[in-house]
Amino acid sequence: MPSATDPLKIGTRGSPLALAQAYETRARLSAAHGLPPEAFEIVVIRTTGDNAALIAADQPLKALGGKGLFTKEIEEALVSGAIDIAVHSMKDMPTAQPEGLLLDCFLPREDTRDAFVSTRYASLTDLPEGAVVGSSSLRRRAQLANRRPDLKLVEFRGNVQTRLKKLEDGVADATFLAMAGLNRLGKAEVARSAIGPDEMLPAVAQGAIGIERRAADSRCADLLAAIHDGPTGLRLAAERSFLATLDGSCETPIAGLAEILDDRLWLRGEILRPDGSEAISGEAHGALAEGAALGADLARRLLAQAPKGFFDWR
Numbered sequence: 001m002p003s004a005t006d007p008l009k010i011g012t013r014g015s016p017l018a019l020a021q022a023y024e025t026r027a028r029l030s031a032a033h034g035l036p037p038e039a040f041e042i043v044v045i046r047t048t049g050d051n052a053a054l055i056a057a058d059q060p061l062k063a064l065g066g067k068g069l070f071t072k073e074i075e076e077a078l079v080s081g082a083i084d085i086a087v088h089s090m091k092d093m094p095t096a097q098p099e100g101l102l103l104d105c106f107l108p109r110e111d112t113r114d115a116f117v118s119t120r121y122a123s124l125t126d127l128p129e130g131a132v133v134g135s136s137s138l139r140r141r142a143q144l145a146n147r148r149p150d151l152k153l154v155e156f157r158g159n160v161q162t163r164l165k166k167l168e169d170g171v172a173d174a175t176f177l178a179m180a181g182l183n184r185l186g187k188a189e190v191a192r193s194a195i196g197p198d199e200m201l202p203a204v205a206q207g208a209i210g211i212e213r214r215a216a217d218s219r220c221a222d223l224l225a226a227i228h229d230g231p232t233g234l235r236l237a238a239e240r241s242f243l244a245t246l247d248g249s250c251e252t253p254i255a256g257l258a259e260i261l262d263d264r265l266w267l268r269g270e271i272l273r274p275d276g277s278e279a280i281s282g283e284a285h286g287a288l289a290e291g292a293a294l295g296a297d298l299a300r301r302l303l304a305q306a307p308k309g310f311f312d313w314r
């Protein structure tokens with residue numbers, strides 16, 4: 001068992017949201033095992049994605065290195081033994097982990113919806129024709145362009161405070177953030193309204209925290225088993241299989257959400273052209289334990305409907 005003199009090292013990025021997620025993980029671990037918080041040490045790791053100079057350029061993340069932008073250095077620290085476990089926003093995680101690492105512990109999922117954020121308007125439908133929306137998320141941009149081709153899209157990046165300041169400065173009339181992030185930061189009031197999945201299906205794994213470890217580390221396996229949330233794991237299996245089969249990542253115009261209904265999985269998915277000119281969506285139902293097959297099947301079904309050239313962004 002970890003102790004104050006031999007603490008378990010929890011690796012995380014240093015952003016306010018990442019830290020909140022690491023503290024939540026520590027609180028759950030210490031409660032589940034009756035250990036003092038000092039038995040867990042939070043180790044902040046700087047990733048390429050945290051490079052302020054790159055991010056400030058308001059470039060699409062895809063241009064900055066794509067997959068693994070926020071995870072590479074953290075996974076290296078896991079492999080080297082500098083940390084014992086790593087806490088991640090599952091939305092940002094590539095669908096496959098490096099050799100020797102395992103991602104099979106998930107905390108109970110937060111709100112999966114996107115939040116509509118604006119100083120002037122209450123909801124997406126309230127936005128007048130031609131309004132300016134800030135977002136750097138390929139998925140949100142494509143969905144918005146698809147639903148509301150009249151809106152003007154601008155790149156928008158930064159933490160919650162930065163984005164709110166930009167709204168106040170009139171850089172955009174509205175933006176979108178994950179409800180989960182706002183809730184975890186204690187900033188739920190920032191959301192003017194929540195956007196339901198029928199209006200805009202969220203990103204795969206949105207609102208879920210995953211904890212990664214070395215596959216061979218049985219001590220961590222036991223410690224993490226006590227805080228794993230089964231239903232979240234089953235839902236993510238379906239969503240991430242959907243994404244993996246589409247060869248997507250967190251920065252592709254793909255949306256997916258699995259829910260549990262009457263003890264069965266209900267998976268909805270959507271793929272879009274980046275400019276929003278076309279969207280293909282579908283759903284599938286299956287047994288709780290068959291998420292991986294369900295996700296792959298739905299992905300193949302949507303791919304089969306996609307005209308040639310649909311995936312030019314890949």
Ligand SMILES: NCc1[nH]cc(CCC(=O)O)c1CC(=O)O
Binds near residue numbers: 090092178
């Ligand atoms: N890509 C950034 C990112 N990764 C996870 C979250 C929010 C928390 C979550 O979805 O779990 C966010 C910010 C956002 O989309 O507003």
